[in-house]
Amino acid sequence: MAAQSKLISYFTSERSIKDAIGRLASWYVGRRTTISRVMYVVFAAAVANRVRNTINTQKAAARKRAEKEAEEAATGGTTRTDAGKTGKKKVELNREFFRNLWKLLKIVIPGIRSKEMRLLVSHSFFLVLRTLISLYVADLDGKMVSALVRGKGKAFLLCVVWWMGVAVPATFTNSMLSYHQSKLALQYRTRLTQHIHDQYLSKMTFYALGNLDDRIKNADQLITVDVSRFSNSLSELYSNLAKPTLDMIIYNYQLSRNVGGEALFAMSLLVNLSANLMRALTPPFGRYVADEARLEGEFRFGHSRLIDYSEEVAMFHGHENEKLGVDKSYFALIKHVNYILRRRLYHGIMEDFVIKYFWGALGLLLCSVPVFFKIPGVNALSLGDRTESFVTNRRLLLASSDAFGRIMFSYKEITELAGYTSRVSTLLDVMKDVQKGNFEKALVTSAKENSALLSSRGTVSEGTSIEFTDVPIISPNGDVLIEKLTFHVRPDEHLLIVGPNGCGKSSLFRILGGLWPVYGGTVVKPPKEEIFYIPQRPYLSKGTLRQQIIYPHSQSEQIRRGVTDDDLYEILKIVEIESLVDREGGWEAEKEWKEVLSGGLQQRVAMARLFYHSPKYAILDECTSSQDLDTERIMYETAKHLNITLITVSHRKSLWKYHTNILQFDGQGSFIFAKLDAEKRLALEEFVARSEHNLLNLYS
């Protein structure tokens, strides 16, 4: 018992600890070269292993992708695919992310002389300056504490004066850093938004994205919200990554001089191992962010839909039904956000423990190295020197570990950036794809049999008349409405189009207007300025009363054409809506016209628009459905008087007399194109009077 307590007191006595440390120190100094070599070899092996693993993972991913593509090609993949099979895009920090990021970077930083590059350079300058100031402050801190320990008041006061002096450039630098960060985010957003607007509002891309393709659900959300988030995330990431990286390099270099390279290296190895473990346990936050943004968009879309159709919903008392819809999308979003919160909670606990406490303990050990071990080239003689060295090293280490922590935390930010990058670059890719005529849409079952038809294209050329020869009418989801349509409209040959709902009447105009692809045959049509389209619910743009009449012209175009406001007034008189000018507060009045004007008035505005433009051909798609017979007569006679060739879709028999030809669909895929003379018109009227919808017999 006595021997045991003697042994314990020997081991715990201060002298014995000092002895042990002394022996350890001399053992270490004796084998320093060997230890260094072993460490460097381990480090090199770890790096080589990491590189090999990365290459293998990328090869495996490429192989998987190639196999999937081959499989798709084998199952008859054409320009249109079944969007249901495309599945969710995975957001990862892989080669694709860097490729996409690089593409976006080229847009947001267009050149070496661009404003963004200049901002980046000055941002970097302030980042370096900030690190140098921190380094100086660490040194000053050590000196200050050393002066205190030694009881040297004058030296201490001098240090305080320097401390205050350094505050001037330090505060300026901090403010400049946050200014640069916000400014860069704004610049990135502007570049990207302009680029997207150029693409989105050209070649009918905005139409194709919503109607012919399923890949982008809420383009509005992507353009307004995700682009902004991407820009903020990118500019934040630069400062959150560039500064800590620079800090790490500079502080670690300084530390390695103070405490010895091996100690720092050993610590880095431990830190690296734990960081790898943490990374492996980090949930895929990038994918979570992308999913959250998508759910957010769906929730918003539900609300904007409700605003758009508020009158219809209110009339139907459909609020309960709508509430179910918006509640459902809200709870889907909240469920996902809650899930992320829980994952963040567990991840935060692990991150805090490792970064603050485990690495903190390693840091304390590191700072104690010069005290307990003799480091070649480092003097730690007196108490003051030891204190100074400890305080400086500790501060350097805190700054360095803070920098490393920020790099680690920025992994989360990088994965978030990956989420935004994926969404924004998907938008860009899909826009490019649809501009090339490649669409991905969920197809109807019958479309699989028509895959050859869907992948072929017809010819489109310009002429003075409208001629369709063997052109298939196919809806965006691959439904073949008419296999081969042939008809023509020459100047002064007015065409009436009739047929049951959903048979493809409006689709014909979509093909004529270039909105839907021509899958076969030949289409001859006049230039787009010579064809004007008026739908049943006319589009009223944002802007003045004048702009409603001259849309899509601008006022300068109106002036260029030599049309005055008095001329416009005369046009309004024809359709008997001239009182609108006074009632609404003049030509310059700006209103939400869709809400201010009744359905019938809107149709008259659309007719006035037609008379202003006076095109060669006009497509009138049930555009007089809310008008009385007299107004209808005035409209048609005026149009004819202006030499406008009319193509009308209407079920109203009062309109038949204005047309010379008829194109009639039976809704089963057949059609008749024939002259509509007085005799046929009479027979047609009789058929309709007997409520017979299939009029094909009339011409057989």
Ligand SMILES: Nc1ncnc2c1ncn2[C@@H]1O[C@H](COP(=O)(O)OP(=O)(O)OP(=O)(O)O)[C@@H](O)[C@H]1O
């Ligand atoms: N964007 C679209 N995506 C998928 N299918 C569409 C789209 N637009 C129209 N369709 C489908 O194409 C078919 C023809 O539509 P279209 O609008 O040409 O009919 P319509 O003959 O003009 O009918 P109505 O007399 O009711 O206006 C319909 O079955 C419709 O559901």
